[in-house]
Amino acid sequence: MSRPVRIAGLTVAYGGSRRAPATPVLDGLDLELAAGSFTALLGPSGCGKSTVLGAVAGFVRPTAGRVTVADVPVTGPGPDRGVVFQHYALFPWRTARGNVEFALKRLGLKRAERRRRALAALAEVGLADGAEKYPAQLSGGMQQRVALARAVAAEPDVLLLDEPFGALDALTRTRMQDLLRRLWQRTGLTVLFVTHDIDEALSLAERVVVLGGPPGGVLADHAVPPGPVTPGLRAAIADRLGAT
Numbered sequence: 001m002s003r004p005v006r007i008a009g010l011t012v013a014y015g016g017s018r019r020a021p022a023t024p025v026l027d028g029l030d031l032e033l034a035a036g037s038f039t040a041l042l043g044p045s046g047c048g049k050s051t052v053l054g055a056v057a058g059f060v061r062p063t064a065g066r067v068t069v070a071d072v073p074v075t076g077p078g079p080d081r082g083v084v085f086q087h088y089a090l091f092p093w094r095t096a097r098g099n100v101e102f103a104l105k106r107l108g109l110k111r112a113e114r115r116r117r118a119l120a121a122l123a124e125v126g127l128a129d130g131a132e133k134y135p136a137q138l139s140g141g142m143q144q145r146v147a148l149a150r151a152v153a154a155e156p157d158v159l160l161l162d163e164p165f166g167a168l169d170a171l172t173r174t175r176m177q178d179l180l181r182r183l184w185q186r187t188g189l190t191v192l193f194v195t196h197d198i199d200e201a202l203s204l205a206e207r208v209v210v211l212g213g214p215p216g217g218v219l220a221d222h223a224v225p226p227g228p229v230t231p232g233l234r235a236a237i238a239d240r241l242g243a244t
C-alpha cells in the first residue's frame with residue numbers, strides 16, 4: 001500500500017536547556033509527500049536532511065510540529081516505514097537471510113513466514129543466491145542490497161533512504177539506483193531519498209526538494225519530468241544549492 005506523508009510545522013532543536021534553548025535545526029518545515037511518490041531531499045551537509053528523515057522514521061522527536069503517515073501521527077519507529085542508511089549495519093554473525101528475518105521478528109510472524117518473506121525480499125533485490133552468505137562474504141553493494149531487502153521485507157508503506165549509496169563505487173551506485181527505481185515502480189511505495197548529490201537526485205526522483213539552512217527550510221521544490229533532465233532544471237537546482 002502506498003500512503004501519503006505529511007510533515008507540518010516540523011521544528012527540531014537538539015540539546016539546549018531551559019536557560020539556553022538550542023537553536024533549531026529545523027524551524028517549522030512543511031512538506032507533503034503524495035502516496036506512491038518518489039521525492040529526493042537535497043541539500044548540503046549539515047542542513048538537516050537526516051533530521052527530517054529521522055523525524056519521519058520516528059527516531060527524532062520533534063520539538064514542535066508533527067509528522068503523519070496516512071493521517072496517523074508518528075510517535076516512534078514502526079514497520080510501516082522502512083529505513084536504509086549509508087552504513088548498512090548488518091549483524092556480521094547472521095547470514096543475509098538471517099539479517100532480514102531478524103528485522104521481521106518484531107512483526108510477530110511465524111518462523112516459516114519470516115523465512116518466506118526474507119527470501120522473497122532478497123530475490124527482489126537480486127540476491128537470491130547470496131541468502132546464506134555472511135556480510136563479510138558480500139561486497140559493499142551486496143550488503144546494501146541486504147539492507148534494502150531488510151527495509152522492504154516488512155512490506156512498509158514508506159521507504160526512507162539516507163544517502164544509501166554514498167559509500168559505493170560509481171558503477172555499483174548506478175546499479176543500485178536502477179534497482180531502487182524498479183523496486184519503487186513495482187511496489188508503489190512512498191519514497192523519501194536523502195542525498196547531497198544533485199545528479200543522483202535528478203536521475204532517481206520525480207520531485208526534488210532543496211533544503212537549506214540551518215535552520216532547514218525548503219529553498220526550492222521542483223517536479224522532474226520523465227526523460228532526460230533539462231540543463232535549465234539542473235541549473236535552477238544547482239543555483240539554489242549554491243545559495244545555501
Ligand SMILES: Nc1ncnc2c1ncn2[C@@H]1O[C@H](COP(=O)(O)OP(=O)(O)O)[C@@H](O)[C@H]1O
Pocket residue numbers: 014015025043044045046047048049050051052214
Ligand atoms: N543528535 C544530535 N545532537 C546534536 N546535534 C545534532 C544531532 N544530529 C544532528 N545534529 C546537528 O544538526 C544539524 C543538522 O544535522 P543533519 O540533520 O544530520 O544534517 P544533514 O543530514 O543535512 O547533514 C547539524 O549541525 C548537526 O551537527
Ligand SMILES: [Mg+2]
Pocket residue numbers: 049050051162
Ligand atoms: Mg545526513
